[in-house]
Amino acid sequence: MATMTSLIGLINKIQRACTLLGDHGGQGMSLWEILPSVAVVGGQSSGKSSVLESVVGRDFLPRGSGIVTRRPLVLQLHKTESGTEYAEFLHAPKKRFTDFVAVRKEIADETDRITGKTKQISNIPIHLSIYSPNVVNLTLIDLPGLTKVAVEGQSETIVEDIENMVRTYVEKPNCIILAISPANQDIATSDAIKLARDVDPSGERTFGVLTKLDLMDKGTNAVDVLEGRAYRLQQPWVGIVNRSQADINKNVDMILARRKEREYFETSPDYGHLASRMGSEYLAKLLSEHLELVIRQRIPSIIALINKTIDELNAELDRIGRPIATDGGAQLYMILELCRAFDRVFKEHLDGGRPGGDRIFGVFDNQLPAALKKLPFDRYLSLKNVQKVVTEADGYQPHLIAPEQGYRRLIDGAISYFKGPAEASVDAVHYVLKELVRKSIAETQELKRFPSLQTDIATAANESLEKFRDESRKTVLRLVEMESSYLTADFFRKLNAEPEKNLNPSDKKKNAEPAKNPNQSGHTGDRLNESYLRRIGSNVNAYIAMVCDTLRNTIPKAVVYCQVKEARRSLLTNFYAQVGSREKERLSAMLDEDPQLMERRIQIAKRLELYISSRDDIDAVCWK
Numbered sequence: 001m002a003t004m005t006s007l008i009g010l011i012n013k014i015q016r017a018c019t020l021l022g023d024h025g026g027q028g029m030s031l032w033e034i035l036p037s038v039a040v041v042g043g044q045s046s047g048k049s050s051v052l053e054s055v056v057g058r059d060f061l062p063r064g065s066g067i068v069t070r071r072p073l074v075l076q077l078h079k080t081e082s083g084t085e086y087a088e089f090l091h092a093p094k095k096r097f098t099d100f101v102a103v104r105k106e107i108a109d110e111t112d113r114i115t116g117k118t119k120q121i122s123n124i125p126i127h128l129s130i131y132s133p134n135v136v137n138l139t140l141i142d143l144p145g146l147t148k149v150a151v152e153g154q155s156e157t158i159v160e161d162i163e164n165m166v167r168t169y170v171e172k173p174n175c176i177i178l179a180i181s182p183a184n185q186d187i188a189t190s191d192a193i194k195l196a197r198d199v200d201p202s203g204e205r206t207f208g209v210l211t212k213l214d215l216m217d218k219g220t221n222a223v224d225v226l227e228g229r230a231y232r233l234q235q236p237w238v239g240i241v242n243r244s245q246a247d248i249n250k251n252v253d254m255i256l257a258r259r260k261e262r263e264y265f266e267t268s269p270d271y272g273h274l275a276s277r278m279g280s281e282y283l284a285k286l287l288s289e290h291l292e293l294v295i296r297q298r299i300p301s302i303i304a305l306i307n308k309t310i311d312e313l314n315a316e317l318d319r320i321g322r323p324i325a326t327d328g329g330a331q332l333y334m335i336l337e338l339c340r341a342f343d344r345v346f347k348e349h350l351d352g353g354r355p356g357g358d359r360i361f362g363v364f365d366n367q368l369p370a371a372l373k374k375l376p377f378d379r380y381l382s383l384k385n386v387q388k389v390v391t392e393a394d395g396y397q398p399h400l401i402a403p404e405q406g407y408r409r410l411i412d413g414a415i416s417y418f419k420g421p422a423e424a425s426v427d428a429v430h431y432v433l434k435e436l437v438r439k440s441i442a443e444t445q446e447l448k449r450f451p452s453l454q455t456d457i458a459t460a461a462n463e464s465l466e467k468f469r470d471e472s473r474k475t476v477l478r479l480v481e482m483e484s485s486y487l488t489a490d491f492f493r494k495l496n497a498e499p500e501k502n503l504n505p506s507d508k509k510k511n512a513e514p515a516k517n518p519n520q521s522g523h524t525g526d527r528l529n530e531s532y533l534r535r536i537g538s539n540v541n542a543y544i545a546m547v548c549d550t551l552r553n554t555i556p557k558a559v560v561y562c563q564v565k566e567a568r569r570s571l572l573t574n575f576y577a578q579v580g581s582r583e584k585e586r587l588s589a590m591l592d593e594d595p596q597l598m599e600r601r602i603q604i605a606k607r608l609e610l611y612i613s614s615r616d617d618i619d620a621v622c623w624k
């Protein structure tokens with residue numbers, strides 16, 4: 001018996017937890033749906049409230065005309081050894097009601113709180129626990145009475161709405177139906193029996209209760225019904241005699257009413273032989289025992305559902321991420337871990353494994369050579385410009401042997417053209433890296449839930465990339481300037497040794513006439529002759545081509561060294577240093593999540609907690 005008692009207590013506990021989580025059926029296969037329960041159904045004035053109060057041994061249900069019960073009332077009865085009776089509502093857990101008049105008022109008020117005063121109905125249950133030495137352990141759900149017509153002020157659909165709500169309860173295969181019918185009415189027309197027959201045709205989970213036996217016409221009795229001949233159910237019928245309206249008006253108390261009911265059956269000529277199986281006290285015991293039995297049978301399937309749900313919830317938590325730690329150290333650790341996860345993805349992009357790094361090679365292999373090829377050296381080294389630069393370089397005194405200053409100016413001028421493609425390579429690689437940062441953030445699974453941290457990492461990484469870009473730009477410009485600062489003398493020595501080598505055939509023909517050493521002064525009268533200028537232009541051009549080859553090779557080296565290697569090595573180094581010195585509040589802010597996701601996680605965590613503790617409770621009870 002001890003186990004039995006704890007079984008109902010266990011289900012009560014799980015039911016209360018379900019309501020706290022907002023689980024009261026209608027959402028598919030929930031825990032609530034699978035828990036065994038006893039639902040009280042009956043037509044209006046069939047005596048539902050009277051039966052419930054009689055089972056409890058207390059007046060506590062709201063009375064009045066029309067539809068009084070407008071929300072399901074989950075009534076959990078807990079037998080105590082001794083002491084005063086009291087009631088507690090789940091919606092007001094701190095308050096103990098010892099005055100049952102106040103309980104009645106609270107049920108009415110709480111009904112109105114959800115439904116308004118509009119007499120609407122709601123399927124959100126009110127949970128009431130009653131602790132008393134005069135009850136048996138039992139959970140009953142009181143449902144609105146089935147009606148046939150809507151009264152003044154109620155919506156047209158109320159009749160249908162009530163039936164639908166009652167149906168959602170009694171349809172569950174784990175619901176025990178307490179079908180209340182008045183004896184002074186033909187059983188075939190009973191609303192309760194009609195509904196029960198619909199959802200439980202074999203009658204295996206329906207308990208028939210016949211009220212108002214004392215109000216039957218003289219000379220008639222309900223023995224046919226009570227002995228199961230009029231309407232066959234697999235569970236026994238129970239006859240009840242509640243207080244009449246007159247008794248209620250006279251404030252006949254429940255204990256006295258129970259005694260009178262017992263006397264009625266014991267002394268009744270019609271029902272005397274059934275007396276031990278009649279009355280509200282017997283009904284309470286019968287239901288309690290049956291409920292225990294059903295719970296015991298259902299435990300394996302409840303555990304199976306709980307286990308399945310725990311697995312599903314865990315899988316979902318894994319998907320959306322586990323809850324975040326609250327202490328600063330753990331948060332810092334988490335932030336650094338997330339940064340590292342990002343860094344790993346970023347490196348995969350650079351090193352291969354993920355696409356994108358190859359675009360950097362593309363800059364060096366296509367963009368840079370193409371830009372170098374487009375440099376306007378043809379125009380710069382045109383005869384006219386060569387003449388202009390050389391003449392300007394000579395100043396008031398024309399050069400005597402070779403135009404040394406002119407060469408230097410021409411070469412300097414040409415080299416400065418390389419700055420453009422050098423800087424463009426730096427920028428192109430910068431944009432590739434920036435894009436890789438963006439992609440890597442989007443692809444870092446672990447970061448998905450932290451939009452604030454994503455922004456922080458993007459900002460920090462881009463700041464670093466800017467810095468690398470500045471450094472890289474300085475370096476490549478320096479490479480170009482270095483080419484100007486010291487020319488390769490060897491190149492010109494070789495040129496002097498092989499004077500004709502760099503001339504193209506057409507130049508040779510034109511130059512055939514003067515036949516002097518073309519590197520020597522080409523003054524004819526007061527102007528430089530054409531072949532002499534052409535010669536200078538072509539020499540400079542050859543030198544520039546050599547510089548161009550060098551830079552085509554060295555610019556990529558500088559860019560990779562300053563930007564790519566640096567990004568790979570220390571993209572977030574500054575960020576780590578900043579984060580390390582941040583206050584706890586700022587760390588929490590960095591781990592701000594999408595609020596919807598957070599809400600969802602809280603919901604899952606609560607549900608998980610309920611399911612795990614329910615499983616523990618069931619285990620504890622079953623092993624006792």
Ligand SMILES: Nc1nc2c(ncn2[C@@H]2O[C@H](COP(=O)(O)OP(=O)(O)OP(=O)(O)O)[C@@H](O)[C@H]2O)c(=O)[nH]1
Pocket residue numbers: 042043044045046047048049050051064066068069145211212213214215240241242243244245246248
């Ligand atoms: N004499 C007698 N009167 C009863 C019996 N059962 C209920 N009544 C009376 O019938 C009336 C309706 O009873 P309730 O218990 O309020 O019936 P209900 O089904 O809860 O009614 P609603 O909540 O209005 O749907 C009350 O006046 C009760 O006193 C009974 O067994 N004998």
